[in-house]
Amino acid sequence: MDQTPEEEPDHVFEDRSGIRGKVVVAMLVVLSVVLAVWLWDFGRRLLIDPPAAAEIAVLPAGGPRPLDALITLQTNESAPCARDESAFWQRQRLVLGYLSAADSTALTGLRSRCDQLDRVLADAFLLGAPDGTVVPLWANRNEALQELADSIAMPGGSALLVARITASTRTDELAALLSPGPALEKLVTQMAAFLASQLRPGLCLNLDAHPDLNPGVLRAALSRLKIATASPGRTPLALCLIAGPEAGFWRDPGLVALLDIAVVKGFQEGSTPMMAPAPADWFATSMAEMRALIPGPKLVVALGGFGLSWQTGQGRSLRLSYGETLSRAERAGAVPVFDATAGATRLRFLDADRQVNELWLLDAASLHNQLGALDRNQSIAIWPLGYEDPAIWSLLQPDPQDRPPHLRLQDEVDLSSQVLTETGGPALSAIEPDVKAQRWLRLDATGTRIVAQGYDRLPLPNRVQRRGGSVAGGVMLAFDGLPDGSDVEAIISALSARGAKAVFFVDLSALLEHDDAARRLSEAGHVLGLRILPPLPDRPESLVAARMQINAAQLYLSRVFGKPAALAMLRPGSGPPNFSRDAFREETDLLQRGLISVRSSFDAPYGPVDPTEFVDRILREGDPRQTQVITLDLRQSSADVAINLPDLMTRLVDDGFRFVAPELATPSGDLPPPVNDPRVSQIGDGPAFALVGFFMNGVTLLFFVMLVVSAAFSVLYIGLSLIRRPQGPIDPDFAPPVSVVIPAFNEEKVIAACIASILRSDYPDFEVYIVDDGSTDRTAEVVRGLVAENPRIHFLQETNAGKWHAENFALSAITTPIFVAADADSIFLPDTIRWLVQPFKDESVGAVAGLVEVGNRVNILSDFQHQEYMVTQNVLRRAHEFFDGILVVPGAAGAWRTKAVREGGSFSGETITEDADLTVAVHRAGYRVQFEERARSITEAPATIRAFLRQRLRWQLGMLQVSWKHRRVITSGLPVGFSVIDSIWFGPVSLLLAILDDLLLVTVLGTAIYTIALRDALPGGELPILLFTSYFIMTGIEVLRTLTAFWFERRFELKTLLLIPVLRFGYRQLLYLTAIRGLFRALAGHPTGWYKLDRTGSKLSAASDKKA
Structure with missing residues (x-):
């Protein structure tokens, strides 16, 4: 039977004149040009700095030298103390460093050099109160010190805590405090509590100002403290004393035996510039005596690395860093001179106020000579950190070139990592860059001691004036x-x-x-x-x-x-x-x-x-x-x-x-305003800032709304799908005659398998109508061969007019009250027709949707579609049936009441998703649409991206057409109106908004990687948290929906579940593309064709293990 098709009706959104499409394209071109010009102008002004003010306002003069005069600039390393231990095996001595409290110079020095230290001595407590009160020197009762140790991976895991005595405490008062009594008990109890949280508990008592303290009193107090801190399974307390070599208690063998570490200061901070801090003879004699009194493993020699400055009228010296000492010399035009006998570099000059300044500097030359007077394996401590000549570190580490120590000191002196603030104040007014210099040395006749040093010019740190x-x-x-x-x-x-x-x-x-x-x-x-x-x-x-x-x-x-x-x-x-x-x-x-x-x-x-x-x-x-x-x-x-x-x-x-x-x-x-500012405000700045504000802040609310709505819909649908009850069992007495309609266009590879699966059906009374819609391949030849073998097959042919027309052609030929629609690539199971027919016992049912399975799971794309098919049918379609809102009866597995279809206007060519169009029409004709999950069909899903994009473009645009054509159903009160809104939300609207979500997610991920990897910080703000939260919540909901589908299917697929977290990376972006293309075609008036899938002819199988 042949038929010549009638004229094809206008598609929804179609503009056959092409004028609307040209207008849309022209508008897009104009909009793109305007947007490009606008972005170029706005971006240009963002990249052009305003001209500097003609004359900077004169700020008030800077204040006194700040306490943090010199600091060492920090890097972005997360754990600056981490080091390669293999590089330290050649080092013969332990190197410790002293960290004074509330001293930014020392603290920044520690951060920059702690990878070269074995342990840190840190000021932590202040003692001296008559009642025994212990005062912690760091915030949160010294918790800040341990937090510092953890954050920089401090050597040893924690600092060796130092308790120093208040400056006003006399030696006899200290002796009374340390003598048995309530004050000592209070001191011991408080100190034990502070030390209890340390993994390697240790305490150093700094008695530098009390060399005459009675060793017996000291020994008894330390013994009491050690007993108070002892507990089973806990590392014993390491005891340590700090003092100069003149201290009498070093001569007490019992006290020395009690100690774990003895730190002897190899310098003196006297009250007069007449005496150098560490004269060579005094240092050699004193350290030799200490080595005789204190066993080698316990002894740590503290080597000074600082400058001392005296000024006329000052009562005491001022401790300076190496960089600040040389800066003062440069400002005064003075030349530093190394005095080998004094063991230090000396400076003397008149400052701008005509005050005499005298300075001693313990620099790398000083330390070179001091190390020569010590054993090669003698442990030392750099005192304090941050003030030292940077060149000393080359003397303390193995040299890659194995050069003699004095040659290492002749490397370039580089203070570029240091910043010296010479005048205080909150505002920065000037910066002078650092100056690098070359050091020269002269050795004595033995070639072991430095007797003279100088520079080609003075090395200087970056110098800052604050006002x-x-x-x-x-x-x-x-x-x-x-x-x-x-x-x-x-x-x-x-x-x-x-x-x-x-x-x-x-x-x-x-x-x-x-x-x-x-x-x-x-x-x-x-x-x-x-x-x-x-x-x-x-x-x-x-x-x-x-x-x-x-x-x-x-x-x-x-x-x-x-x-x-x-x-x-x-x-x-x-x-x-x-x-x-x-x-x-x-x-x-x-x-x-x-x-x-x-x-x-x-x-x-x-x-x-x-x-x-x-x-x-x-x-x-x-x-x-x-x-x-x-x-x-x-x-x-x-x-x-x-x-x-x-x-x-x-x-x-x-x-x-x-x-x-x-x-x-x-x-x-x-400050005068900038002149001729090229960044003058433009009319487009308002929209620009509004757009930036939305991306920075307003989008947070949008994501929150999307998250809440999507999550609410998903949870609602899961709940409805669980509430919905399945249809009853098959009634063998209900078996009305049925027609199976198969439209076909160029289906030679699959049509025979489709017909064969239908003919294997166990339904007693059915016939098959195959409509060849103008195929150009061997489809007609294959079908004719089957017709000759089976009288139940009817073959209809027409000139190509589209699937909707082919189905209407078959509809005009059938006489049965019910017909089943099948795609030519579908494979029916033996009981599919029987299950599809059962709901029609209810005269109010106009259509029944079956369940379609992906039968060609050959790659990840088809696996993604399999998961999507499972969820949309097992969860969403069940939920939609609960309130009679099924929107699509699939062409691959659907049955229709012939009367209802004719009352709904039959299949329409106004949309390209004729099955969805007819489903809504049947609803509007007063019939219900039901879902029968046991009526299964196996179909071939697109296995290539090109085929997938073409299919989904048809679906996206088709659903837009159906929603627009039947827009009045939204206000009609019919439940399917809700499904129309739902399809628009979960279709192009949510997909287009999700593009923004993904763009920002990529931006936030990039920013997070940039922040963590390069800045060593954690990203903050509400948007990143909301983005990642939304991703994990929606992934969790999708997992829940998939598990619900598994429960309905009575099976579990781990592979499918594991694909869910990556659904939005690649697959979802393909859906974005089809949504954009669909909207563009709708606006331009150029609806797409049916886009038949290129068949592979591969063998299809059901995931449910029900074989055709």
């Missing part, structure tokens, strides 16, 4: 970030109550997220500065990104507040002890840009701030002569800061501090 209003006891309040909207007024009120003004350092993200808070703070008279993350050196992309972030924030501030920021703070690593090389380079760059860099003196700890503990730390470690900058973190919890700020400010005032306004501490208000 600003130097107010004794002055405090400038700074905030890292902006408060949440609910906390703004509380912070403004707390500051106003004390008449204080503060500076809030922000980045573009914070400005866009808390723009209202920024406006209210600015209106209240507070200052907005830039929060800057230092870029990584030698990485162009990092430098460009940092520049763009700064300029973007400045553009925004200029647009909203009328002027850019003048102050900037580097976060993190903006000051000691974590001041990094990156941060210092950025400070230099900021200065060249005309920005004033502010360095934080004290950062409040994360979380709630204890005002008492924080102010105690400022009093203990701060410099009351300077204006100090205190920074509170609003980025973690602004509510905690708002609650604690009034108490903190009250405590500061009570302890004598005064609040200094940012304009007084760093008078940036006098």
Whole structure:
């Protein structure tokens, strides 16, 4: 039977004139050009720095030399103390280092050299109170010291704790404290509690100022302490004393026997410049005596590595670093001279105030000669760390070239990793770069001792001048970030109550997220500065990104507040002890840009701030002569800061501090505005910042909504699928005649297998209608051969008109009340037709959807589709049936009531998913659609990406067409209207939004890798947490949906389950592409064709193990 097709109807969205498509393309081209120009202009202004101010405002003169005058810049290494032990096996002596408390010079020196140390001696306690009170010198009762040890992988796992005596304690008072009694018991009890948490407990008592202490009293006190700290299974307490060689207790054999370590200072810090710190003869004689009194393994000789400065009128000397000593010499034009007899380098000069300055410097030449006076295996301690001549480390490590020690010292002297702040103040005003130099030496006749040294020019560290209003006891309040909207007024009120003004350092993200808070703070008279993350050196992309972030924030501030920021703070690593090389380079760059860099003196700890503990730390470690900058973190919890700020400010005032306004501490208000700024605000900046704000902050809400909606839908569907009850068993008495309709176009490879599987059906009364839709291959020949063999097969032919027309052609020929639709590549099981027919006992049922399985699982793409088919049919279709909302009766396994189909308008050519179109039409005709999971068909899924994209393009566009054609069903009250909304949400809308999700996920992953691997920090912020949380939650829900499908299938596939975490990496992106293509074709009016799958003819098998 042949038929000539009628004229094909217009497709939904179709524009046969092509005008709409041209208009859409033209609009896209224009939009792309406008967008490109806009991005180019905005990006150009982000890359162009504003011209520096014509004249930088003169800041008040700097204050006194700060306590952290010299620091060693830090690297980005996560564990700077980690070392290759194999490189140390040749070293003959142990090398220890001394870390003084609240000393940034020592702390940064430790971080830079701890990989060359075997153990660290750290100031930890202060003793001397008559009642025996022990005062910890580190925050959180010395927990901060162990946290430091853990963070840098300190040698030995922890520091060897040092207890020093208060300067005001006399020797007789100390003897009374250490004598048996309540004070000693209190001291022992407190010290035992402090030492209990140490894995390798050890205590050094620094008695340098008490050489005449009675050894008997000392021996008894140490014995009592050792007993108090002993416990079964615990490492015994290591006891240690520190003193000069003149101490009498070194002569007590019983006391020395009690000790595990004896640290003897090989230098003296006298009160007069007339005596050198370590004269050669004194050092040799004293150390020889100590070696005779103290067994070699116990003895540690502390070698000084510092300078001592005396100035006319000073009562005591000032300890200086090597770099600062040479800097003072350079400023005065003095020439340092090495005195071999004195064992040190000497300087003498008049300063600018006409004061006589005399300095002694224990440098690498001094240490070279001292090592020569010691045994080769003598343990030493560098005292203190951070102050030393860097060249000493070449003497303490094996030389790769096995050169003599004096030749190692003639390498270039490089102080580029050191920064010397010569004048104090909160604002950076000038930076002088480091100077490298060459050292020369002259040896004595024996060739073992250095008798003279000099430099071709003096080596110098980077030198910094800081300025600003130097107010004794002055405090400038700074905030890292902006408060949440609910906390703004509380912070403004707390500051106003004390008449204080503060500076809030922000980045573009914070400005866009808390723009209202920024406006209210600015209106209240507070200052907005830039929060800057230092870029990584030698990485162009990092430098460009940092520049763009700064300029973007400045553009925004200029647009909203009328002027850019003048102050900037580097976060993190903006000051000691974590001041990094990156941060210092950025400070230099900021200065060249005309920005004033502010360095934080004290950062409040994360979380709630204890005002008492924080102010105690400022009093203990701060410099009351300077204006100090205190920074509170609003980025973690602004509510905690708002609650604690009034108490903190009250405590500061009570302890004598005064609040200094940012304009007084760093008078940036006098900076003239930049002239001829090429970054002047443009009309497109508003949309640009709105878009950036959405990506930075608004997208968080979007993801939250997507996560909640998707999770709620998934959980709802799982619940409905479990509630839904399956159809009853087969009723053998219900077997009405059935027609099986198979439309075919070029199906010669699979049509015979399909027909054969249908003919094997155990259904008693059916016939088969095959419609050849103008095939150009051997399809007709294959079918005719089968027709001749089986009278139940009817063969219809027509000129190619599409699948919908072929099905309608068959519909016009059949006379049965029910017909089953099958795709030519489908394989029916023997009981498929019987199960499909059973629900039609209910006259209200207009269609029945079977279950389609992927039969060609040949690669990962087909495995992904198998998982998708399982979930969508076993979970979603069951759930949809519960409220009569099935949207698609699949063409590969579906049955229809002939009357219902005709009432619904038969198959339509208006959409390219005729099965979904007819399903909704049957719903609208007043019939129900049911699901019969036992009616199974095995189909061939696309096995190549090209075929998959073509199939899914048809599905995506077809569902859009169906949703638009039947849009009125949404408001009709029919349950299927909900499914239409659902299909739109889980179709193009959710897929297009998920593109944004994936783009940001890739960005966040890249940022996280960059932050962790290169910056040695953990990424923060709400967006990364939400992104990763959403990924794991949705993966978990998908696992749950798959497990639910397994439960319905009564089988478990580990392979399918393991594929779920990687579904969104590759497979999901293919779906994005089809969603975009589908939307474009809908807008352009160019619907796609049916896109028949290229058949492989491979043998199909059911995953359920039911074979055809």
